[in-house]
Amino acid sequence: MDSIGSFCLFSNKIWCCLVLLCGFFEKATAATETAAAYAACPQASGMQPEVKGERALASNDKLGGPELKPIPQYYGYRVIARYPHDVGAFTEGLTFYNGRLFESTGQWGQSSLRELDLQQGRIKQQVKLSRYDFGEGLTVLNNYLVQLTWKSGEAFIYQPDTLKQVSQFGYEGEGWGVAAGNGQLVVSNGSAQLQFFDTENFNVVRRLTVTDRKHEIAGLNELEFAEGAIFANVWPSNCIAEIDPATGQVLGWLDLAGLAHSQKGLSEMSVLNGMAYNAETKHWLVTGKNWPYFYEITLQRTY
Numbered sequence: 001m002d003s004i005g006s007f008c009l010f011s012n013k014i015w016c017c018l019v020l021l022c023g024f025f026e027k028a029t030a031a032t033e034t035a036a037a038y039a040a041c042p043q044a045s046g047m048q049p050e051v052k053g054e055r056a057l058a059s060n061d062k063l064g065g066p067e068l069k070p071i072p073q074y075y076g077y078r079v080i081a082r083y084p085h086d087v088g089a090f091t092e093g094l095t096f097y098n099g100r101l102f103e104s105t106g107q108w109g110q111s112s113l114r115e116l117d118l119q120q121g122r123i124k125q126q127v128k129l130s131r132y133d134f135g136e137g138l139t140v141l142n143n144y145l146v147q148l149t150w151k152s153g154e155a156f157i158y159q160p161d162t163l164k165q166v167s168q169f170g171y172e173g174e175g176w177g178v179a180a181g182n183g184q185l186v187v188s189n190g191s192a193q194l195q196f197f198d199t200e201n202f203n204v205v206r207r208l209t210v211t212d213r214k215h216e217i218a219g220l221n222e223l224e225f226a227e228g229a230i231f232a233n234v235w236p237s238n239c240i241a242e243i244d245p246a247t248g249q250v251l252g253w254l255d256l257a258g259l260a261h262s263q264k265g266l267s268e269m270s271v272l273n274g275m276a277y278n279a280e281t282k283h284w285l286v287t288g289k290n291w292p293y294f295y296e297i298t299l300q301r302t303y
């Protein structure tokens, strides 16, 4: 073997080691995040820490009673990519529409609806809300964008190509998160209760209380339908609950505190508050209030 061949063999070994090491660190990171979620997320919503052995009991039909079921699973995640995000954006809602990305931002006098260039971190077009409206959740219904407001009791409907407001509808109470899916429009108001609106007349047709092992999960905020479940960001935390739309039971938890804490200079208010799911790639795009980055992630089942 000549010297070049020896060098290539040597290089390949180094490369293999690097790949193996990267894989190890990625797995270690995922495991750490999962361990954090195991402890942090239900407690962020006021639950007691999980009792030692509770999971094992619940998974054993002979020992565990049906009252212990179902115990949510805990998701790990993998970061696929990172993109720039406007640190001036007090993110309240995020949604994809035909591959395009739209964001709703809040704060009195600063609220907006924007279409973004994800790769460049650039605002492609935006409309500003009046100083009397605080922007909240955002979704797509029948090819139109629907944006909630916090305290105005009004949702605005926009044409996505022009961001021209074409209609609006009223609702009672506060508006926090909104998502459309399964022929329904589901709305959160910061409590543990989700409201389902008729998509024609926007009357409330159903209410659903979200629970984890009978404990009500208050603070439900940004919402997203994905893979038949409702995902809700729990304010003021970096936790996301996966919810059964039929029963309201929490099926899983994802803790993105690791992403929040990896960004310097964030205030306590700068929690996770934007989730958009791409059903084709099964990737999530997440960000938070005034975060400098978007993160494209995939979820990993761990239990």
Ligand SMILES: [Ca+2]
Binding pocket: 093, 094, 095, 138, 222, 223, 224, 274, 275, 276, 277
């Ligand atoms: Ca969303």
